[in-house]
Amino acid sequence: MFGNGQELLAFCQKENISISDAMIRRECDLFETTADEVQQCMLRQWQVMESSVEDALSKNLTSMGGLIGGEAKKLMKRQKEGTSVCGDITAKAVAYSMGVLEVNASMGVIVAAPTAGSSGILPGTLKALQEKYHWNDSQMTDALFCASAIGLIISEKATVAGAEGGCQAETGSAAAMTAAAICELMGATPEISLHAAAICLKNVMGQVCDPIAGLVEAPCQKRNGIGAANALISAEMALAGIPSLIPFDEVVEAMGHVGRSLPESLRETALGGVAATPTGCAYKDKLRQKI
Numbered sequence: 001m002f003g004n005g006q007e008l009l010a011f012c013q014k015e016n017i018s019i020s021d022a023m024i025r026r027e028c029d030l031f032e033t034t035a036d037e038v039q040q041c042m043l044r045q046w047q048v049m050e051s052s053v054e055d056a057l058s059k060n061l062t063s064m065g066g067l068i069g070g071e072a073k074k075l076m077k078r079q080k081e082g083t084s085v086c087g088d089i090t091a092k093a094v095a096y097s098m099g100v101l102e103v104n105a106s107m108g109v110i111v112a113a114p115t116a117g118s119s120g121i122l123p124g125t126l127k128a129l130q131e132k133y134h135w136n137d138s139q140m141t142d143a144l145f146c147a148s149a150i151g152l153i154i155s156e157k158a159t160v161a162g163a164e165g166g167c168q169a170e171t172g173s174a175a176a177m178t179a180a181a182i183c184e185l186m187g188a189t190p191e192i193s194l195h196a197a198a199i200c201l202k203n204v205m206g207q208v209c210d211p212i213a214g215l216v217e218a219p220c221q222k223r224n225g226i227g228a229a230n231a232l233i234s235a236e237m238a239l240a241g242i243p244s245l246i247p248f249d250e251v252v253e254a255m256g257h258v259g260r261s262l263p264e265s266l267r268e269t270a271l272g273g274v275a276a277t278p279t280g281c282a283y284k285d286k287l288r289q290k291i
Helices: 005-015 019-031 035-058 072-083 088-105 121-133 137-157 165-184 188-204 218-237 248-261 278-290
Strands: none
Touching: 005 137, 019 035, 019 137, 019 165, 019 188, 035 072, 035 088, 035 121, 035 137, 035 188, 072 088, 072 248, 088 121, 088 218, 121 137, 121 165, 121 188, 121 218, 137 165, 165 188, 165 248, 165 278, 188 218, 188 248, 188 278, 248 278
């Protein structure tokens, strides 16, 4: 039905449908099921995402490695006090996104979207926007279908794995998925959604994956916060009529090439970047002593 962004856009334009509708049709054809069944399945994913956001704000969480825990609550405290420099939507999106990483790192239930290390960006950002615009669950599940179409193309044409393509492939892909979904929720065309996704990926092209002590905790959590902001900014640009000069498919191809060009030390091995700094190594040694 579609294998890249150009084919997806052509299919949407031919059938006069949204990206989410195209993805639903693909799932129905692939799994020989009904639209209602795949939508109910996606609704369950959204409910898990909502729960992970709620858990981050209502529970006292400490990650398995002890590197993160409580950051989402600190950010929400500033937002509620009216002292945030980000504005309400961005402040909430960043807090929620970072919170989901706390849930993940404390062995809670999350949805890998597209990976566990980038699992906060999509639910955190969409939940913040849902609270602002009062979108219903049906609209949110459609947004997830739109996001999944973007993630599918990236995973097939490049990668969403930090071990293969660096953090650009994880949090960058998650942000691209989120930006496209935001545009669709705001009533934009599939073309605008693809522009937003392309802008997102370009914004973090070359971002390395350097988890301290090899744990999906830091700097992963903060990069989920940055990913939320990236998604919002990229969607805002595209919605304003600012296109990506490089087409989505070419950006994805470039991202894949850049990821393969990164040295092994910068692809989730914890042998480079901030993981290899004196302080990063000290954290690793400290954690080893506890084992």
